[in-house]
Amino acid sequence: MSEGILIVAEHLRGELCEITREVVSAGKQLKGKGRLTIALIARDPSAFVAAASLEGVDEIIEVPVNASEFNADIYIEALEAIVRERKPAAVLMGFTAYGMETGPTLAVRAGLGFASDVVSCSMEGGKVLARRRFHGGKVEAELEFRDDAVLLLRICHREFIDPPANELDISTADVIMAIGRGIGERENVQKVEALAERMGVTLAASRPLVDAGWVPKYRQVGQSGTTVKPKLYLALGISGAFQHVAGMKKSEVIVGVNEDPQAPIFNVAHYGAVADLFDVVDELEKLWG
């Protein structure tokens, strides 16, 4: 009879990651009458005990290992042992690069079920139910796991690790103006860049513009770029695909401007305008000129 939830803590350079906090709150929804256990796998696990003593955590397991930073093989070995011994109802991790390296392999080796990018989970009659989205977030599915132990991962917004030297750290900006594919051509980027300077806001961009080489990498917002939480995020010509949204959805105020009234940006924005971004840019130029 498996019970209890096992949380795998993530840490980087001596700090417990923000994602672990989120995973713990997900775990609380699942635990029911069972125990919520956090596994700290590190060279010196005791250093994280204080940070890991979050509300709802019933137990902390310290697993000392011979590695200073994350090592997939070591994590998998350690977790396999814990799972075999404890037989938790569910194992939760963050949906991060480290999580993805550990998760599926652990599932195969320890004979667990698996799902990634889970947005919510619950326990129903001893069975774990999880929800995840398909088709770019347009549809949601409810997944039911047949047997006991289950492995789940939650979406996260990754903390910024390393700003390469001499480059701007856009995550510190108060107001960000971001441009997407709607900008059309490279020439238009320069125009908006000039406007951003006049307005005193930081310019950012979605991945396609960075891939095309029109905007430097440090301005990229999204899953594979930087995560930002400014006071105001102005998205111009950005469709709102989830890879981008993942990097900015915690902004205080989000304003989206897009010609397509069906663009998903309007589902995450607080304010939206269905308009031609160039018209709006022209008008902003007049106001801030």
Next chain:
Amino acid sequence: MDNTPTRTVFQGMAPWECMVFYGLSLVSVGLFIWGCYRLMRRYRTGRPRGAKLDIRRVLRGTGRTLRIVLTHAWIRRGSGAVGLAHAGVFYGFLALFAGTVILTIEEDIAVPLGWGFWHGRFYEWYSLLLDIAGAAMLAGLIYFGLRRARGLARLDYARVDNRPVSPARARYKFDDWVFLWALLYIGATGFLLGALRIAIDLPSFEVWSPIAYLFAMLLRAVGISGHVADMLRTVTWWFHGVVCLGFIASIPFTKALHIFTGPTAVAVRDENVSRKLPDEPQTGYAFLADFLPGHKLDLDACTKCGRCHEVCPARSSGMPLSPRDVVLDLREAQKQGFGGALVPEIVAPETLWSCMQCNACVAVCPVGIEQVPIINLLRRGLVEAGQPETSLQPVFQAVQTTGNSFGESRRKRARWTKELDFEVLDARKQPVDVLWFVGDYASMDQRNQRNTRALAQILTTAGVNFGILYESEQTAGNDVRRAAEEGLFRSLAAENIKTLAKCTFNRILTSDPHSYNTLRNEYPGLGANWSGDRVVHHSAFLLELMEGGRLIASNPLGRRATYHDPCALGRYNGIFEQPRELIRRCGVEIVEMPRNRSDSFCCGAGGGRIWMKEPVPVAFVKKEDAQIGSARPSVQRIDEAIGLGSLDYFIVACPKDVAMYDDAIKTSGHAEHIQLKEISELVSEAIGLASSR
């Protein structure tokens, strides 16, 4: 002396001299024949269209060819003076040549048989006509010489790209002058000959050669007569004769070749050139050996007149394409027997992808060269080799996946109907009178959806029984074919034809000239169950409705406007007047732009260029050329319209024009001065369905 009007052929020449002359003639003719033979072999190594050059088609076209060549219809286009001057050279040369032939017949056939005819009245008229012919030829040549000496931009053969000038090209101007001077020399010495001959003793009947007679009198006035004149005449005769023979021998090897290749190219020109692109070879041209014989001939027919170079919208906006240079570069390769891959060594890919397939070059060529199909087939070769222009790849991919060039889900195709307050019939489910093939841009481009809805409302008001194909419609593929993904085009055509085969309809209507072109001209040959004449463009259809009283322009707009002829509707398919009549009936006065009807200037969207977002880098083009009207074609066109004075509307009849000119009016800063109107919008206002904005 005998006063019968005639003269002695080979007068004063010893038999051995005549023999030498005949000998040289044989050599000359021999060289000529050998040169022609080489050319025929060269054309034959091209891929045969059938088993051989289709002689029957050529014969069928003979009447048409004779008309075009004899009336100089294609040479006169754009310049009456040039047409006249060339007619002078053409007919002059022809008459003089005929004269020589007559002489040969007289001397070598008729006289030995006792049937001599070259005397008396015949001789008099012969003399007069040849004098006039010679004069006409010289007049034309002098006109051309002066024109060339004054300097014409298109005759300086400057390249529009960064490729080096080949040695052959460096000699173009020189070769042109040699040709001109050779003919001038022949003509002038001909007159001199006549003058010297007459100056011997000034026979009275020789006034029938008035010009020569006049010169003879002048010669006698300076003391050249009698024996002296005779001696000079003999010398001049040889100089004239040898040069003439040399000229004839040189024909297959020099510009003179156009005398034959020109009319032949006219004869073999595809009657549906560009409207219907060649089905074969499906893999296009990679090597010269792939060329259709007609296209190989085309390369040798080019007279380097430069008209195509002038009218090309790509060239005039600074792109590295000159249709003339494509033809000439290929010609030089052909002459050298170049056997390698033509792209990129002979023609650059950027050159090929700059083409808008607008057909201006084809329409203006005096000898009927098929530049557009040649460029298209070279593009096909590139696509086949996996090298379509980079911006085209995602578009082709999108078309493969979603059946439209926007990459939007198929279900979005009929989204534009949602805002109508009536249901549009589904032509897949019930028979309709008119099947409306909407097209990508008209369905999915936001600026065009307004016009498409307007058209739907107009049709409903007129009581037309029409339906659409909803999500089963895929792009007709006209531009996919022009952008040379031939396999994708065939696949689209096959699928659309299958969809339409299940429908019952009388006519196919479309507001998109590109769809119109392919549905009308190309689909029938690919298995469609309708004939081209059942496809109608909305400008013609709306006019039909008005003329039939089913639409009434109760609200004449009282405006001034200019109308832009879409390439695919106008130049390709000859529809110029119906849209204009329709516009007039809406109470709009039309002021024509200088370049109208078949001279219309492409908006820049054709040939797949609307999908090629990154403009060809101007750095590729020489800076000097880039300055001349290097603005985008659509902006140049708006400037042309603005130059007409105060106009209310710039009227278009094509969804791609709507997209291009909407941008151009904004970018050129003329948004306050002129308003873009599509024909449906115009009619909608004129019949009181909508109010003018």
Next chain:
Amino acid sequence: MKTIVCVKWTGALGDDVEFTDDQRGVDPDYLDFALNEWDACAIEEALRMRDAADGGEVIVVTVGGEDSEKALVRCLAMGADRAVRVASDDVTLVDPIRLGQLLAAAMQGEQADLVLCGAQSSDAAQGATGSAVAAFLGFPCVAVVTKVEYDGSVGKARVHRELGGGVVEVVDVRTPAVLTIQTGINEPRYVTLRAIQQASQAEIRVIDAETVPLRETGYQVRRMFVPPKAQAELIVGSSEAIAQRITKLIQEARA
């Protein structure tokens, strides 16, 4: 050098959606299918490595119904040597561990040097299949790879992979290995429709998924639905009005 590439025929959803009768999946009529963008980069990378190494074999594998063979045909048109399909319906709903198991089974006996997968699929975006394949094969796995240096001669490959926040890690991994490929690593070559039609004549080996025993621990989709969407407050009016509102919001944010 033998490379195996796992590919998927993915469906793109427009704005409308209808579900299948059992409410457990999206009605295929509402999907436009194409080769997964990440997998296109993977196959392209495999082909480039093979051609640079002057020899070797590229085998392409997929799991799915008959329609999924279109993904294989496209890869064959691009230049892959052989194709294998594991016959199974209901691919989107099959969990990535099961997918990994099926794909690994299809590779039995092939002795691959390298296995490439796309980092994720555009429709399910689990990002886990590659890892699962590696686990079943017992190979090491490096995910989200942006550059590969491997010529088949030495028993390892040097790869660059993306961590979050723009950081790139250089990893030496011993081969045989599984690499999951990120977009942007290359520009997949264009294939004409003609080439695809010719490739569709090729023979594709089909394996029945039933021959691979099902693990009990996978998930089942109970139901699928459209999630409730949050909606933005719309700013209406002219561009001028919109710009003014945006300016006010910026000023408020700074206050």
